Amino acid sequence: MKRPNLVVVHRTEITSACIPLSEKLADHHAILQGYLDTHVTRNHSKRTIDSEQQFLKGWFEGFMVQDDQHPDGERSLMIWEAMTPVLGRQRIIEFSKGLITSEFKPRTVNTYLGKLRRLFQYVLDNPYIPGNEVQLIITKYGRIEQPVKEYDYPVHILDPEDEGFVLTGKQLTQFYDFIRKEYISHNPKKLTASRDYTMIVLAGESGLRANEILNLDALKPHRDIFYEHNCIQTRHGKGVKGSGKRIRKTIFTPLAQATLHVYEEQIRPNFPNAKSNPALFLSESGERISYQAMWRSLHVIVCEARKAGLELPHSLAWHSLRKSFATNFMEQNPDKIWVLMDMMGHRNPSTLHCYVKHSRSYYDRVIDSIVKNLGSSGTFMVVTKF
DNA sequence: AACTACACTAACGCTCTGTT
């Protein structure tokens, strides 16, 4: 069910009717815009600002209240009405309950309530209506308070870790082989199929995110491929809290180098704009490839691979390749954890803990070998007396 | 009081569906 349909609170009569509707609307938008503007000042990414705006505007428009002033007899909710003592909180509780009973993930409920709480906190900290004259919201529209209370949040929102999203080294090789030998040769569009293969090898061998792959450049001034140094750089690493995009370097394995070399020599030059568009991976129309196109490509290839009998995790997406890279690197180089962290762009070792997903058989194998070693060296003495 | 071991928050990316 979509969020706007979850609004089930009883329609309420608004009594302070002496202010013209247009003025109320203008005040509402001015306050909301004031909050959204703080995201710009705080250097948040465009994506964050857009989704914040999308959600908040949608939330207020989704709540209809009765208003005889309005030609339709009802209109969307205003900020100060959402913050009315008692009634405002009731509305939040109903909203929260609606999401839970519709089986939204607690994580999502928490996210939405957080977005609302931060807006309302901003309004309480800046209780004025933006404009030429100084006007308090309270004197014009009555008392307001924070309607989102800690009691209305789900807690323990983190899911137990999923299993089965990671390809072992062997599965990864099989997957590459399938694409190269079967998928490309049976596909009439050799160019795009080869391009998709190159992107997949790059994801599996270097651990790059989908967004980082599509933003790689082949042409100057920002060429990101360094054969001579065995490394690839990304200038679009995920940032956090207004940090902006982050630059980092990651490993460029012999397989990835050989694959990319063939791609750059024989495949990429055949795409339109190959000499003018700096993007390493182009679409058939000569633009930088889009995330949606990447998603679709991988989706199709995975479906074909399953039809051909390959055993793949039930959910295999671009990010699974990044996880597979991390897990396989860790299994082959157990002592190089700091190197892996650096290549993944992690600032905090705790991130790897939930990121590297060893298979159950890996744990069994390693535990088994540890016990065997103990048996021969006698580190664990047999206790006969206490 | 210092430490440990987590949990929570917020920004931001990924996934997938619906629409045109």
Place this chain on the structure above:
DNA sequence: AACAGAGCGTTAGTGTAGTT
């Protein structure tokens, strides 16, 4: 094919219950 949008996962900074 391209795009928009909703839901939810990822990551790093911060907070806190429980232990030493």
